[in-house]
Amino acid sequence: MFAVEVRDHIMIAHSFRGALFGPAQKLHGATFVIDVAFFRDRLTKDAVVVDIGRAHDALKATLAPLNYQNLDALQQFQGIETTTEFLSKYIFDALAKSAKTGALGPGGEGISRIRVTLRESHVARAWYEAPLT
Amino acid sequence: MFAVEVRDHIMIAHSFRGALFGPAQKLHGATFVIDVAFFRDRLTKDAVVVDIGRAHDALKATLAPLNYQNLDALQQFQGIETTTEFLSKYIFDALAKSAKTGALGPGGEGISRIRVTLRESHVARAWYEAPLT
Amino acid sequence: MFAVEVRDHIMIAHSFRGALFGPAQKLHGATFVIDVAFFRDRLTKDAVVVDIGRAHDALKATLAPLNYQNLDALQQFQGIETTTEFLSKYIFDALAKSAKTGALGPGGEGISRIRVTLRESHVARAWYEAPLT
Amino acid sequence: MFAVEVRDHIMIAHSFRGALFGPAQKLHGATFVIDVAFFRDRLTKDAVVVDIGRAHDALKATLAPLNYQNLDALQQFQGIETTTEFLSKYIFDALAKSAKTGALGPGGEGISRIRVTLRESHVARAWYEAPLT
Amino acid sequence: MFAVEVRDHIMIAHSFRGALFGPAQKLHGATFVIDVAFFRDRLTKDAVVVDIGRAHDALKATLAPLNYQNLDALQQFQGIETTTEFLSKYIFDALAKSAKTGALGPGGEGISRIRVTLRESHVARAWYEAPLT
Amino acid sequence: MFAVEVRDHIMIAHSFRGALFGPAQKLHGATFVIDVAFFRDRLTKDAVVVDIGRAHDALKATLAPLNYQNLDALQQFQGIETTTEFLSKYIFDALAKSAKTGALGPGGEGISRIRVTLRESHVARAWYEAPLT
Numbered sequence: 001m002f003a004v005e006v007r008d009h010i011m012i013a014h015s016f017r018g019a020l021f022g023p024a025q026k027l028h029g030a031t032f033v034i035d036v037a038f039f040r041d042r043l044t045k046d047a048v049v050v051d052i053g054r055a056h057d058a059l060k061a062t063l064a065p066l067n068y069q070n071l072d073a074l075q076q077f078q079g080i081e082t083t084t085e086f087l088s089k090y091i092f093d094a095l096a097k098s099a100k101t102g103a104l105g106p107g108g109e110g111i112s113r114i115r116v117t118l119r120e121s122h123v124a125r126a127w128y129e130a131p132l133t
Numbered sequence: 134m135f136a137v138e139v140r141d142h143i144m145i146a147h148s149f150r151g152a153l154f155g156p157a158q159k160l161h162g163a164t165f166v167i168d169v170a171f172f173r174d175r176l177t178k179d180a181v182v183v184d185i186g187r188a189h190d191a192l193k194a195t196l197a198p199l200n201y202q203n204l205d206a207l208q209q210f211q212g213i214e215t216t217t218e219f220l221s222k223y224i225f226d227a228l229a230k231s232a233k234t235g236a237l238g239p240g241g242e243g244i245s246r247i248r249v250t251l252r253e254s255h256v257a258r259a260w261y262e263a264p265l266t
Numbered sequence: 267m268f269a270v271e272v273r274d275h276i277m278i279a280h281s282f283r284g285a286l287f288g289p290a291q292k293l294h295g296a297t298f299v300i301d302v303a304f305f306r307d308r309l310t311k312d313a314v315v316v317d318i319g320r321a322h323d324a325l326k327a328t329l330a331p332l333n334y335q336n337l338d339a340l341q342q343f344q345g346i347e348t349t350t351e352f353l354s355k356y357i358f359d360a361l362a363k364s365a366k367t368g369a370l371g372p373g374g375e376g377i378s379r380i381r382v383t384l385r386e387s388h389v390a391r392a393w394y395e396a397p398l399t
Numbered sequence: 400m401f402a403v404e405v406r407d408h409i410m411i412a413h414s415f416r417g418a419l420f421g422p423a424q425k426l427h428g429a430t431f432v433i434d435v436a437f438f439r440d441r442l443t444k445d446a447v448v449v450d451i452g453r454a455h456d457a458l459k460a461t462l463a464p465l466n467y468q469n470l471d472a473l474q475q476f477q478g479i480e481t482t483t484e485f486l487s488k489y490i491f492d493a494l495a496k497s498a499k500t501g502a503l504g505p506g507g508e509g510i511s512r513i514r515v516t517l518r519e520s521h522v523a524r525a526w527y528e529a530p531l532t
Numbered sequence: 533m534f535a536v537e538v539r540d541h542i543m544i545a546h547s548f549r550g551a552l553f554g555p556a557q558k559l560h561g562a563t564f565v566i567d568v569a570f571f572r573d574r575l576t577k578d579a580v581v582v583d584i585g586r587a588h589d590a591l592k593a594t595l596a597p598l599n600y601q602n603l604d605a606l607q608q609f610q611g612i613e614t615t616t617e618f619l620s621k622y623i624f625d626a627l628a629k630s631a632k633t634g635a636l637g638p639g640g641e642g643i644s645r646i647r648v649t650l651r652e653s654h655v656a657r658a659w660y661e662a663p664l665t
Numbered sequence: 666m667f668a669v670e671v672r673d674h675i676m677i678a679h680s681f682r683g684a685l686f687g688p689a690q691k692l693h694g695a696t697f698v699i700d701v702a703f704f705r706d707r708l709t710k711d712a713v714v715v716d717i718g719r720a721h722d723a724l725k726a727t728l729a730p731l732n733y734q735n736l737d738a739l740q741q742f743q744g745i746e747t748t749t750e751f752l753s754k755y756i757f758d759a760l761a762k763s764a765k766t767g768a769l770g771p772g773g774e775g776i777s778r779i780r781v782t783l784r785e786s787h788v789a790r791a792w793y794e795a796p797l798t
Contacts, residue, residue: 153505154445218442257404257405258446
């Protein structure tokens with residue numbers, strides 16, 4: 001199995017509900033350094049999984065609506081805990097769609113898995129990984 | 134598959150037996166920077182794998198009996214080569230028990246896999262990963 | 267010149283005012299990974315700059331009132347742009363006081379410089395460094 | 400599953416053919432920081448996957464013919480796009496052979512998987528992972 | 533003293549002349565991960581050294597003519613050893629000019645020092661630091 | 666001012682005396698990832714501070730007598746607290762001598778400063794920096 005992984009980041013505000021979250025129930029924020037890995041069983045005729053430049057562009061386009069936002073105020077996140085885990089799946093879903101609609105360029109159609117990792121600090125990160133169906 | 138990974142470290146002394154280990158047969162030591170990843174198929178009702186704070190606490194509690202120790206002198210390691218690989222499995226076993234006994238808080242009961250990674254330098258690390266049974 | 271540097275982090279929300287800041291005028295947030303370096307011309311009788319454990323404790327105590335906060339809502343930051351640069355100086359001032367009041371333990375009294383570095387992402391950081399007077 | 404991973408690097412020149420590669424069609428270069436993970440179901444009698452020192456040596460020997468080279472000029476790469484993905488598989492193949500021929504020392508014969516990761520910058524990497532057959 | 537540091541990278545080919553360089557006399561290449569620190573005695577009225585976004589843009593513009601190039605073929609480097617040290621000074625000179633011509637936006641005029649660091653691998657880097665005159 | 670910095674590591678055992686050190690009074694150990702920066706006002710005729718390869722070799726030679734040792738048992742450290750700070754100065758002294766005796770190759774004679782940084786974990790490091798006299 002081959003993989004290519006690219007990195008970008010967002011800076012957001014948010015808060016959580018419920019005793020589990022302790023002090024994180026207050027409005028706070030995070031820098032998420034985000035790594036997205038695209039997996040492919042075989043390389044394309046150009047010997048790539050996807051073009052790294054296009055992968056960076058697709059990731060940036062996916063993150064733009066979230067960057068510099070208070071997630072608590074976004075329509076799509078009402079009633080949702082925007083945990084690091086949740087956001088890794090949310091970004092996964094967006095990039096899975098990008099792969100299918102050609103936003104990743106040649107090779108995107110053959111991507112078999114995606115993993116999205118969000119590093120929230122030097123001591124904690126979360127990820128979601130799944131096959132594309 | 135979702136995962137959350139937390140980091141801590143220990144500083145220990147130890148030595149090995151057998152020609153394979155060359156100069157590491159002498160008493161020496163290591164800082165192990167330890168990443169523990171908890172995997173879960175679905176998120177809890179709070180949208181987490183486990184609470185990151187509790188995961189950090191459980192890791193710290195697991196490491197406390199090893200930190201600042203000469204592993205050669207500990208009862209449980211008599212006759213054992215405390216290699217980086219061995220220790221990753223040893224810490225895995227302790228955290229697998231923590232998951233089952235509730236030390237990780239809500240979500241711990243649904244953890245399906247754990248991976249324990251020990252970075253021993255900027256150029257070498259080892260890990261053990263397995264499903265919880 | 268000797269130095270010891272310890273690391274911790276905070277997760278905060280804030281916003282800026284003024285066209286310079288572009289999209290960062292909106293409420294957003296950041297994880298700041300914070301390194302504090304303490305400088306000393308000579309080592310103490312224990313051969314340290316300061317005890318690393320006490321340095322970690324002093325940094326954690328300094329950061330506690332900021333962690334998981336919306337800086338826009340804190341009394342001490344009204345009318346202030348809480349930029350990465352500003353915060354590095356703010357934390358510097360608090361730790362300079364800690365050094366003088368003994369919170370760093372033996373050696374703290376002889377610290378001649380402090381540098382506070384805030385990493386806001388994998389591609390940007392800021393710091394403030396100055397002698398203690 | 401146990402794993403041991405070691406790190407080294409090479410500095411090479413190369414170029415690509417085809418519009419997909421944009422400016423990378425010109426002769427340019429890269430530092431590849433290379434991590435090789437060896438996987439084994441059980442540890443050897445010495446409680447290792449493979450000896451970390453021998454793993455470093457085997458990796459260095461594998462990389463030597465590539466280091467400080469213009470890959471475009473090497474016989475074995477004529478007509479081939481030496482992408483990060485391609486090179487991760489190329490190094491995988493060499494180390495898979497090393498495992499079988501004893502170059503990794505005791506334990507090499509039981510390696511069940513290898514993963515070769517090439518980090519080409521702080522924001523992009525690629526890898527190839529497969530079982531040994 | 534305040535500082536802001538931003539990161540970008542280039543991927544280049546080059547070669548050296550003279551026995552000192554050993555195998556690096558052959559055409560090879562490097563990824564340089566480049567950190568540029570801008571120093572300022574006092575913050576601007578916006579509480580910044582320079583805007584981090586503009587600093588990133590200025591760095592990218594400075595690096596563009598070098599990225600994906602064979603430095604041996606560039607007019608400005610004929611007869612010059614494009615060592616990591618040399619390039620750190622070369623990029624320093626370009627950014628010193630950017631600071632004076634306003635490319636960094638408000639604050640650029642007050643920058644008192646610049647440091648340019650080029651990381652060529654996980655085990656080697658070089659930098660040039662000097663006051664602006 | 667120009668600088669070149671190279672990295673290596675050692676794995677040692679040691680212990681401390683005195684209440685300041687708390688649990689570190691017990692025999693434990695550390696991996697020290699060591700960065701040595703060599704400073705020079707001007708580059709040599711080869712456009713380097715020192716050759717990076719020779720710098721790596723000199724660092725490795727300096728570290729060899731310490732690597733895989735119990736520092737408590739070494740003659741030269743009797744009655745000494747081998748703190749991270751102390752060791753950074755100890756390695757500084759050895760490399761300052763290397764610079765003067767030609768072990769760094771051409772350029773070594775003109776080195777004006779050295780900084781030795783020991784990273785003992787992902788959250789703590791120490792360094793010693795001084796001019797060569």
